[in-house]
Amino acid sequence: MRVVLDTNIIVSALLAPAGKPATIIRIWLDGKFTLLSWAAHLDELRATLQKPRIAERIKPHKAGRLVNQIKQFAQDVGALPPVERSSDPQDDFLLAMAEAGQADYLVTGDKSGLLALGTHKATRIITASDFAALFA
Numbered sequence: 001m002r003v004v005l006d007t008n009i010i011v012s013a014l015l016a017p018a019g020k021p022a023t024i025i026r027i028w029l030d031g032k033f034t035l036l037s038w039a040a041h042l043d044e045l046r047a048t049l050q051k052p053r054i055a056e057r058i059k060p061h062k063a064g065r066l067v068n069q070i071k072q073f074a075q076d077v078g079a080l081p082p083v084e085r086s087s088d089p090q091d092d093f094l095l096a097m098a099e100a101g102q103a104d105y106l107v108t109g110d111k112s113g114l115l116a117l118g119t120h121k122a123t124r125i126i127t128a129s130d131f132a133a134l135f136a
Contacts, residue, residue, distance in 0.1 A: 001033040002075075004098045006091075006108035007045050009128055014049075014058045014066060020128040024107065027135050029069065036101035037074035040093065042067065077101035085120065088113045098123040107131045 005024065013021035028035050048054060049063045080096035091113055098106045103123045108114045114125050 001105070002036055002101055002103045003028075003033050003131075004036045004094055004101065004103045004106045004123075006094055006106070006110060006114065007041070007048055008109045009107050010045055010066065010070075011048055011054060011058075012109065012128070014062055015054075020132045023132045024128055025066070027132070029073075032135060035070065035074040036077050036097055036103055037070055038077050038080065038093070038097050038100075041097065042071060045070070075101065083120075085117065086113050087116070095120045095123075105131055 009021045009024065012019060013025045016022060027033065046067060049058060049067070055063075077097050077100040080093060080100050083092045083096040083099060085095055086092050088110075091110065094106060094108070094114065095117075097103070099121050106114065106120065106123050106125045107128055108125060109128065115127065117125055119125060
């Protein structure tokens with residue numbers, strides 16, 4: 001199973017260690033699915049983790065460890081196809097990652113944007129709760 005995790009899911013995993021996003025990260029680290037990544041996605045994650053309101057709530061070593069794990073163990077999708085489908089153009093790269101990486105799932109908390117699409121090509125777009133339930 002191949003999966004793209006929206007930045008909001010990864011950040012949520014660090015903010016709430018008992019929540020569904022954190023469960024998803026543990027499932028990934030246990031080797032239950034292939035996490036797809038892209039260099040600019042990691043850049044966005046780093047930038048988000050450095051925002052003052054987030055940085056004050058997450059210990060730097062925990063954020064750095066997770067970024068390094070993603071960099072080391074996730075599969076890079078390489079070049080992205082052009083995609084202009086999301087109501088928020090800044091989210092189009094996630095759809096492009098899903099397409100380039102032939103993702104089965106894109107997991108997001110973006111209710112008004114990505115989740116409203118439901119699918120992109122062969123990729124299902126679902127919530128963290130729905131994705132975690134696949135492993136229950």
